[in-house]
Amino acid sequence: MSRGNLFLIFVLVSPSWEICCSQRGVTSIDPVIERKVDSLLALMTVEEKVGQLNQLAGQWDENARRVILTDEQRNLMKRGLVGSFLNVTGSELTREFQRIAVNESRLHIPLIFALDVIHGLRTTFPIPLAEASSWDPEAAEMSARIAAREASAFGINWTFAPMVDIARDPRWGRIAEGSGEDPYLGSMMAAARVRGFQGSGFHDSTSLVACAKHFAAYGAAEAGRDYNTVDISEQTLRDIYLPPFRAAVDAGVGTLMSAFNEIAGVPSTANHKLLTTILRSEWGFKGFVVSDWEAVEELQEHGIAGTPGEAALKAITAGVDMDMATQLYIKHLPEMVESGALSMGALNEAVRRVLRVKFALGLFENPYRNCHPELENEVVVTAQSRGAARKIAGESIVLLKNANALLPLKKDIRTLAVIGSLANSKVDPLGPWAGFFGRPEDVVTVLEGIKAKVSANTQILYARGCESRFSDTTGFGEAVRAAQGADAIVLVVGETRDMSGEASSRSDIGLPGVQEELVKRVYAAGHPLVLVLMNGRPLTIAWEAANIPAIIESWFLGVETGNAVASVLFGDLNPSGKLPVSFPRTVGQIPIYYNHKNTGRPFVEKEKYTSKFLDLPNTPLFPFGYGMSYTSFSYSNLRVMSLKVRKHESVTVSIEVKNTGAQAGDDVVQLYVHDDVASNTRPVKELNGFRRITLNPEESKTVEFTVDTDRLGFHNSDMKYVVEPGKFKVFIGGNSVDCLEGSFELTE
Numbered sequence: 007m008s009r010g011n012l013f014l015i016f017v018l019v020s021p022s023w024e025i026c027c028s029q030r031g032v033t034s035i036d037p038v039i040e041r042k043v044d045s046l047l048a049l050m051t052v053e054e055k056v057g058q059l060n061q062l063a064g065q066w067d068e069n070a071r072r073v074i075l076t077d078e079q080r081n082l083m084k085r086g087l088v089g090s091f092l093n094v095t096g097s098e099l100t101r102e103f104q105r106i107a108v109n110e111s112r113l114h115i116p117l118i119f120a121l122d123v124i125h126g127l128r129t130t131f132p133i134p135l136a137e138a139s140s141w142d143p144e145a146a147e148m149s150a151r152i153a154a155r156e157a158s159a160f161g162i163n164w165t166f167a168p169m170v171d172i173a174r175d176p177r178w179g180r181i182a183e184g185s186g187e188d189p190y191l192g193s194m195m196a197a198a199r200v201r202g203f204q205g206s207g208f209h210d211s212t213s214l215v216a217c218a219k220h221f222a223a224y225g226a227a228e229a230g231r232d233y234n235t236v237d238i239s240e241q242t243l244r245d246i247y248l249p250p251f252r253a254a255v256d257a258g259v260g261t262l263m264s265a266f267n268e269i270a271g272v273p274s275t276a277n278h279k280l281l282t283t284i285l286r287s288e289w290g291f292k293g294f295v296v297s298d299w300e301a302v303e304e305l306q307e308h309g310i311a312g313t314p315g316e317a318a319l320k321a322i323t324a325g326v327d328m329d330m331a332t333q334l335y336i337k338h339l340p341e342m343v344e345s346g347a348l349s350m351g352a353l354n355e356a357v358r359r360v361l362r363v364k365f366a367l368g369l370f371e372n373p374y375r376n377c378h379p380e381l382e383n384e385v386v387v388t389a390q391s392r393g394a395a396r397k398i399a400g401e402s403i404v405l406l407k408n409a410n411a412l413l414p415l416k417k418d419i420r421t422l423a424v425i426g427s428l429a430n431s432k433v434d435p436l437g438p439w440a441g442f443f444g445r446p447e448d449v450v451t452v453l454e455g456i457k458a459k460v461s462a463n464t465q466i467l468y469a470r471g472c473e474s475r476f477s478d479t480t481g482f483g484e485a486v487r488a489a490q491g492a493d494a495i496v497l498v499v500g501e502t503r504d505m506s507g508e509a510s511s512r513s514d515i516g517l518p519g520v521q522e523e524l525v526k527r528v529y530a531a532g533h534p535l536v537l538v539l540m541n542g543r544p545l546t547i548a549w550e551a552a553n554i555p556a557i558i559e560s561w562f563l564g565v566e567t568g569n570a571v572a573s574v575l576f577g578d579l580n581p582s583g584k585l586p587v588s589f590p591r592t593v594g595q596i597p598i599y600y601n602h603k604n605t606g607r608p609f610v611e612k613e614k615y616t617s618k619f620l621d622l623p624n625t626p627l628f629p630f631g632y633g634m635s636y637t638s639f640s641y642s643n644l645r646v647m648s649l650k651v652r653k654h655e656s657v658t659v660s661i662e663v664k665n666t667g668a669q670a671g672d673d674v675v676q677l678y679v680h681d682d683v684a685s686n687t688r689p690v691k692e693l694n695g696f697r698r699i700t701l702n703p704e705e706s707k708t709v710e711f712t713v714d715t716d717r718l719g720f721h722n723s724d725m726k727y728v729v730e731p732g733k734f735k736v737f738i739g740g741n742s743v744d745c746l747e748g749s750f751e752l753t754e
């Protein structure tokens with residue numbers, strides 16, 4: 007009997023794997039799985055072990071118009087030298103690849119299939135930055151759950167999401183993929199998305215293994231230029247950029263992805279302190295780490311590896327378990343083991359982590375668990391998923407301005423001009439990372455949504471204004487004529503979807519091309535004008551903010567864009583979104599974020615020698631946490647239940663919120679704290695809690711927060727997390743600026 011058959015018998019008679027992975031994700035070691043891994047490791051050659059650490063990419067064939075299996079890939083699979091594929095999708099194709107891996111290799115180890123399912127598969131949801139504007143972690147969990155349900159029917163077991171990078175620089179195009187500038191909001195959204203993707207546990211065939219990325223501090227790239235150098239203090243790394251990753255790990259995330267960037271001279275993909283000391287020794291992470299695309303090979307570009315073999319050795323030694331798309335591990339690690347440069351123990355540990363996840367997924371018992379051709383068309387873009395997409399899109403819209411209550415518009419308006427190529431675009435609302443499956447034909451455009459919302463007697467005048475690259479003004483005349491002939495105007499401007507996302511940094515984040523000129527020409531028509539922004543990052547729209555009466559931030563909202571925007575425009579939905587990121591007045595203000603330090607010379611009006619610009623206020627155009635409603639809310643009676651609180655205890659803080667307007671609405675009540683005096687300087691405010699509440703007209707609610715004093719700490723100069731006694735201020739409001747204030751004394 008061959009060793010392979012022996013192994014198969016072992017798996018078949020062992021206890022059912024269901025008992026191995028009842029927990030959500032990979033939060034603990036399961037002895038049953040460990041024994042299986044031990045048995046398999048004992049059968050594996052060094053090459054087969056390294057093979058599990060090798061991830062290949064599906065190869066698109068232009069002639070066949072599909073991903074094909076190359077001869078090289080097939081041979082590697084038969085030799086057991088492939089552990090995973092990315093960008094191989096569909097039940098038929100993954101079944102084909104899996105059959106070869108399982109039936110034609112010596113040990114029949116199944117593959118794990120990965121894809122970037124970032125904000126939906128076929129049902130494209132709002133981009134993550136938009137979804138973060140909802141401040142609704144349950145909504146984020148729901149969209150990830152639906153995405154997992156769809157993707158898991160197409161052979162996919164693993165998604166490279168959630169992206170949890172904190173971003174304080176909107177020039178960086180990947181700000182679109184994350185949850186903005188705040189560690190607490192980012193942590194809540196990260197954990198929610200991990201729960202959504204991973205579902206009730208890996209035993210559930212609709213679960214995907216999630217992947218918190220890009221570890222770490224990728225969003226701190228200097229000048230917001232993608233892939234650029236990151237050079238931040240370890241305190242800033244630990245207190246600002248790492249918390250969302252820690253939240254993902256605590257939520258049981260199965261994998262992390264190492265980032266392209268260096269941090270203070272050490273590339274993340276070769277950063278032992280990051281990938282092993284912090285991630286595993288301090289946080290107890292049990293899953294595995296995959297590199298970003300070719301990041302292992304790029305260690306040579308970084309200049310810390312002189313050869314491909316050295317790059318491979320540095321990466322795996324630092325803690326990168328799987329190599330994406332370079333094959334350097336299978337080419338060089340066997341010789342490193344041979345020479346003793348890489349210990350067998352270290353190799354076994356990396357392989358164990360990968361096998362642990364494959365066993366937890368049940369792939370050994372059912373390698374085809376996610377191959378459901380009969381399900382593929384059944385689960386995608388269902389009425390339920392569209393309904394969820396519309397709800398989340400609606401909650402993600404931020405009302406930035408509404409002078410003289412211009413909004414909502416009346417549905418029976420006689421003539422409405424809708425202007426802008428983005429208003430009629432089926433592609434751009436999908437946003438960056440709509441991936442292989444996002445389809446323009448699934449998108450409801452803003453124009454379509456408006457047409458479906460207004461009365462039968464309403465005349466819609468559409469004009470594109472400028473073409474989709476915003477470079478020519480030939481459409482201005484038609485646009486101005488439409489504006490002049492209308493009772494009101496909805497002008498949609500912003501970015502095309504490829505102007506944000508990866509490798510899409512912009513040095514000037516104003517409206518691209520000739521759009522600002524278009525706005526001014528349409529504004530000059532003198533009729534009521536509503537500006538709808540469609541974009542993947544904050545934009546510097548100071549002129550618009552000063553002159554246009556109503557402005558809506560819609561980001562990229564996915565398939566239900568038009569219905570969500572129209573619902574807000576015509577009042578079927580009262581907007582409730584809040585900005586997860588500050589809007590700078592100009593690029594010169596960047597970086598600008600709400601949780602800044604006070605400095606020794608904070609700005610004082612009319613005082614020269616204080617921290618300021620000569621030509622701008624220090625405040626952003628629109629602050630973090632800001633968003634308007636069609637109703638109004640009053641905040642009163644902030645109460646701190648204990649004025650003296652001992653360390654490790656909690657203190658309750660409450661506020662009364664009243665809907666003082668004429669229609670029901672949601673508000674996001676935000677709690678901020680400030681450590682008055684500490685051994686290190688502390689931010690002027692730090693988000694410490696938030697609650698979305700719904701209030702009817704004249705209705706009041708008392709909202710209570712329990713402040714856990716253990717969460718009031720920071721990493722000091724010795725890199726110890728400390729909570730220090732002294733006075734703490736608390737702030738509560740509907741944004742990070744307009745707050746009521748209270749305080750308490752923290753004692754030993």
Ligand code: GLC
Binds near residue numbers: 092122166219299508
């Ligand atoms: C890309 C991105 C990463 C993505 C990976 C696989 O370069 O940086 O976010 O998951 O490659 O597509």
